[in-house]
Amino acid sequence: MSMTQYAPIEHSTAQHSSATVVPLRKDAYGRLVAVPRRERARRGDGDRLREEILEAAEYLLARYGHDDAVSIRAVANRVGCTPPAIYLHFEDKTQLLFEVCARRFNELTAAVDLAVESESDPLSKLMAGSKAYIAFGLANPEHYRILFMQKPILTPEQWRGLRASSTAGFNGLEQRCQALQTAGLMGNHNPTTVAIAVWQLSHGVVSLMIAKPSWGWNEVDDTTEHLMGAYLRGLNAEVPSGRVQEP
Amino acid sequence: MSMTQYAPIEHSTAQHSSATVVPLRKDAYGRLVAVPRRERARRGDGDRLREEILEAAEYLLARYGHDDAVSIRAVANRVGCTPPAIYLHFEDKTQLLFEVCARRFNELTAAVDLAVESESDPLSKLMAGSKAYIAFGLANPEHYRILFMQKPILTPEQWRGLRASSTAGFNGLEQRCQALQTAGLMGNHNPTTVAIAVWQLSHGVVSLMIAKPSWGWNEVDDTTEHLMGAYLRGLNAEVPSGRVQEP
DNA sequence: CATGCCGAGTTAACGACATTCGTTTGACAC
């Protein structure tokens, strides 16, 4: 969507050292453009370009707030290389974007952990984690969108990669739920079930706010407190009917 | 994303009546293709093509499950007209897709209403509505994704249009929450706050399942019952600390 | 009955896109 709004092609920020003449040349499409080319990488470190590509993509995504702005051409231009060079380091655009977001994802886990550690009792830990998760998503909406609000077109390896880092995050949540049960604050519910529910609940708050920013939402922390609070209290409340609990 | 996977260009299903010769002609890009063109609309009813375009887009979206499959060219080919003809009836592709999904959205509201009506007590109504909402989203994941899981690129008019039909749906939810309060099953919470929370909660369940279908989710109705059940019970439970309730 | 209008389309083109193929460059080992 957002068809037709093409990526802003930024000029390269690369430094070219020894050349005294500005390297005016035609780009791949016949247009004359002043593109200071980056220095070619030494024999060993082809991965330097890889890093620069990731940084450029990261910048474009954050700067323009939409993955449409991260076109292969825009990234290449910013880095100071040609589009095909990117394919020496990434299988395709999906994998590039994915890696950018996966990096930010690790920060998400760290942010949640930090918020959790500053609390003492299990209930507050859970609440603080949820708030931090939501706050991080709202602060990085495009990353969150790409990671959690998109049709999965991931190859199995990509999937395993995300799974690895996201299970790290999920495991933390699961442990906090475990602690909640140990503290006797969870009725006889399954901690994993509760952990999933907390994730779904938090995701519901943050993803709707990202998707519909113009809706008249209440203050986000109030929303979280209301929703999480009621849910967590409900875990201890008696089930009115004689319905069987889940496993 | 899912770059490079282009839309499958289907052959036209349009009927051409009087012509006895198969209309072999070059398409807009020089390729020889047998495209039975539809009959030109009469002076009055230019809207017939509009309807056919909507149907074709609807079909492609449902058939291939991704809006990438709904390219202007693919729709045009299926209808039996040329790509620019679509722009006589829709401002751009976004508006076309949007209209397709908005139609389905009305069915969502209807499905929820139907489920609600088959229950009697306010609590069951709320639960049934949530289940129906989630089931509908899972049955029409691409429509749901476009409507509720995407960055909003809507023009103000589009937004008002969706707002109109979606507030219709939300109003129903709000009334059900109102009824819950009247029945004394909601503590002293604000019905609108609860309605928003129920939406967020339901959206969290369905949107995560759409985005991460490979995750090992539990049975969806069990999940909904657990989450909604605990939340709704929590609304009646005492707030442990002396914290102030939301407005 | 001729004629001109105009709604409903088409043809052709533009500029963007991701990606691939074949070629060139240039730093290092020998």
Place this chain on the structure above:
DNA sequence: GTGTCAAACGAATGTCGTTAACTCGGCATG
């Protein structure tokens, strides 16, 4: 010096949304 090979380039392919200019043919009007 010279050959090798990682690293990067140049050109091209086929897709995309969208626009501008043109054409066709039925209807109202003279």
